[in-house]
Amino acid sequence: MSKQNIAVIGLGIMGLPMAKNLVNAGHHVTGFNLSQDAIDKLIAEGGHGATSIADAVKEADVVITMVPDSPDVRGAVTGDDGVFANAKKGTLWIDASSIRPDVAAELAGEAREAGLRALDAPVSGGEQGAIDGVLSIMVGGEAADFAAAEEILNVVGKTVVHVGPAGSGQTVKAANQLIVAVNIGVLAEAIAFLEAYGVDTDAALKVLGGGLAGSKVLDQKGQKMLDRNFDPGFRLALHHKDMGIVTSAAREAGVATPLGAVVAQLVASLVNTGDGGLDHSGLFKLINQLSGKK
The missing domain is CATH 3.40.50.720 (NAD(P)-binding Rossmann-like Domain)
Structure with missing residues (x-):
């Protein structure tokens, strides 16, 4: 080189x-x-x-x-x-x-x-x-x-x-952030669901990771949710900014993003209440709060 x-x-x-x-x-x-x-x-x-x-x-x-x-x-x-x-x-x-x-x-x-x-x-x-x-x-x-x-x-x-051409990389990144946000949101819901039933969550994530539900989001963020460790690898404040990009660009293109819109609002809620410095896996915190859990 x-x-x-x-x-x-x-x-x-x-x-x-x-x-x-x-x-x-x-x-x-x-x-x-x-x-x-x-x-x-x-x-x-x-x-x-x-x-x-x-x-x-x-x-x-x-x-x-x-x-x-x-x-x-x-x-x-x-x-x-x-x-x-x-x-x-x-x-x-x-x-x-x-x-x-x-x-x-x-x-x-x-x-x-x-x-x-x-x-x-x-x-x-x-x-x-x-x-x-x-x-x-x-x-x-x-x-x-x-x-x-x-x-x-x-x-x-x-x-x-x-x-x-120019701008295409950012368009693909916006799509990436849409996919990641929705995955984090549904992973948070799944873990809250598993914990509510007293399941061995470590074992559950292992088997889920080996099937169709497996993803890099599960691999990288699942344990952080289980540990309640939201030290930032990628801050919620930045994902909030990215979801704004997705929402705006999708509107301009005439594309509906209903799942993305819901997750964007959940992320915005955390940021607006002072949790923007948490890792984006911190979305689990809000899911637990909405479920009446700690």
């Missing part, structure tokens, strides 16, 4: 382990984050720190942004200190954030006008997937740009697929 200068903007739950994996693959990685402690963690792993976005991207061959929402991405790439104004012509910009598809397509156009190549490449797999470098990555943009990015993306992901 050719070694490249890579800037990573956003060193949070997902961005930091992705940056570490790129360091371990031999790339020169420079990170920027709003909090210095995350930058220090990257430096401790052999990466480098920057004092600003402009500083991080000035020598980069590849820029990866991994920030929470559409306004955050726009803020990182536009303006005098942003990626577009300070990266070299021809730099490959990969946005791994989960944002609105229309915003992704719009910013890709602005990137091209600035002389950059742009891909929207949101990821799925949670914190552990980022740590293990086995994320699923759905990529929108030009096929030639995807080909140029594929080596880099294969360092942080296991399933890396080009799904269409």
Whole structure:
């Protein structure tokens, strides 16, 4: 693999382990984050720190942004200190954030006008997937740009697929979040149901996982629900944002998402009552409350 200068903007739950994996693959990685402690963690792993976005991207061959929402991405790439104004012509910009598809397509156009190549490449797999470098990555943009990015993306992901033009990656990610939210919701209901009947829930999840009911959601979130351990791997607040994207995009497309609408309201309820910092498996907490349980 050719070694490249890579800037990573956003060193949070997902961005930091992705940056570490790129360091371990031999790339020169420079990170920027709003909090210095995350930058220090990257430096401790052999990466480098920057004092600003402009500083991080000035020598980069590849820029990866991994920030929470559409306004955050726009803020990182536009303006005098942003990626577009300070990266070299021809730099490959990969946005791994989960944002609105229309915003992704719009910013890709602005990137091209600035002389950059742009891909929207949101990821799925949670914190552990980022740590293990086995994320699923759905990529929108030009096929030639995807080909140029594929080596880099294969360092942080296991399933890396080009799904269409700019904005397509974000559309597929929205569908992913719809599926995950509904699965988490029904898993929470199933576990509450099993507990109400005094079933051996560990045994129940084992056998359910081996049949048609099995899923990665069950594998990764079932035990967290049993343990009432909702330390965040993916926060409810972020899933709330993603369900807003799904709801809005589905309305624009004229697509009915009745199950998604219900789960979106349940997630919103938890976020609005102060539980947005919990892992999205924390939906189990609300199901129990609605059932009159603890």
